[in-house]
Amino acid sequence: MTDGNNDSLRKFVEDSGHPVSLKASTILQRKGWYVRNAPRYVSANENEALKEIDIVSRKKSTLYQHANCELIIECKKQKDPWIFFTQNKKNDDIFTLNVNFAGFYDGYVDNSKESELLFRKHFYYNRDLCTYFIVGRKDLEKGGPGATIDRAINQVYNALKFYLSQGYNEFPEFYYPVIVFDGEMFEASYPDEQLEIKSTNHVSLYFEVELDKPEFSETVKSSVFLLSKPYVIDIVKLSYLEQFLDEIDHHI
Numbered sequence: 001m002t003d004g005n006n007d008s009l010r011k012f013v014e015d016s017g018h019p020v021s022l023k024a025s026t027i028l029q030r031k032g033w034y035v036r037n038a039p040r041y042v043s044a045n046e047n048e049a050l051k052e053i054d055i056v057s058r059k060k061s062t063l064y065q066h067a068n069c070e071l072i073i074e075c076k077k078q079k080d081p082w083i084f085f086t087q088n089k090k091n092d093d094i095f096t097l098n099v100n101f102a103g104f105y106d107g108y109v110d111n112s113k114e115s116e117l118l119f120r121k122h123f124y125y126n127r128d129l130c131t132y133f134i135v136g137r138k139d140l141e142k143g144g145p146g147a148t149i150d151r152a153i154n155q156v157y158n159a160l161k162f163y164l165s166q167g168y169n170e171f172p173e174f175y176y177p178v179i180v181f182d183g184e185m186f187e188a189s190y191p192d193e194q195l196e197i198k199s200t201n202h203v204s205l206y207f208e209v210e211l212d213k214p215e216f217s218e219t220v221k222s223s224v225f226l227l228s229k230p231y232v233i234d235i236v237k238l239s240y241l242e243q244f245l246d247e248i249d250h251h252i
Contacts, residue, residue: 021037027245028241030242035055036057037055038055039052039053041159043158051162053072057070058071061174062252063118065171066170066171066172067172067173068171072156073178074178074179076181076183077182079183080135081136081183082186083135084130084205086130086187089128089129091232095229096231097119097174098175099175100164100173122174130204131206133149149179156178156233157177157233159177178236179236181236185200185201185237186200201237201239201240201243203235205232206230209228211227
């Protein structure tokens with residue numbers, strides 16, 4: 001194979017998201033995480049092909065006795081910048097936790113005082129939240145370049161639902177969906193009714209998924225019928241991943 005062909009192959013590989021996964025795996029291992037690369041899983045729809053998530057990474061958690069923390073990571077690369085709209089809101093929703101354990105209800109925390117105290121130690125508690133997003137210089141037309149972020153969200157969400165459906169563990173597994181992005185990221189906000197855009201390394205993206213039917217649950221604060229399940233996905237620049245892991249280490 002000629003050097004010219006090697007150069008074209010090198011460009012093809014570098015333009016893909018695979019080097020992002022390899023670099024992220026190396027950083028995770030260096031920071032003491034056990035890493036599984038590209039695990040495949042069976043979709044709820046048995047007629048579909050196996051699905052794949054880039055990385056599942058585990059570390060011991062101090063939130064609960066004998067608990068584990070698992071990062072479910074999808075890696076993406078794009079030349080066009082991702083822009084997130086910051087809301088004047090901090091996360092105080094206990095139902096954003098994703099836990100697989102008999103002491104918790106279907107991925108939600110239960111109504112014990114212990115669970116409320118646990119939530120206040122959790123990485124998601126009191127985080128600044130973003131909701132809307134756009135891809136700079138591109139629209140979000142179906143299948144277009146702007147679909148990359150939607151695809152990443154769907155991939156980490158589907159993998160999260162699979163791991164939560166595996167049945168209750170003897171000890172808690174706390175799951176954190178994460179997107180590692182090799183590209184430019186910005187936060188947009190409207191302080192004093194003037195648009196402000198600034199570069200960022202990490203955002204917490206909040207969204208809700210409607211439930212097929214209402215689910216009754218009790219928390220410390222109240223008894224509620226849940227109509228949707230809220231989620232938080234941490235979106236982290238590849239260049240900031242090491243600092244992000246240092247930060248999350250204090251809350252797992």
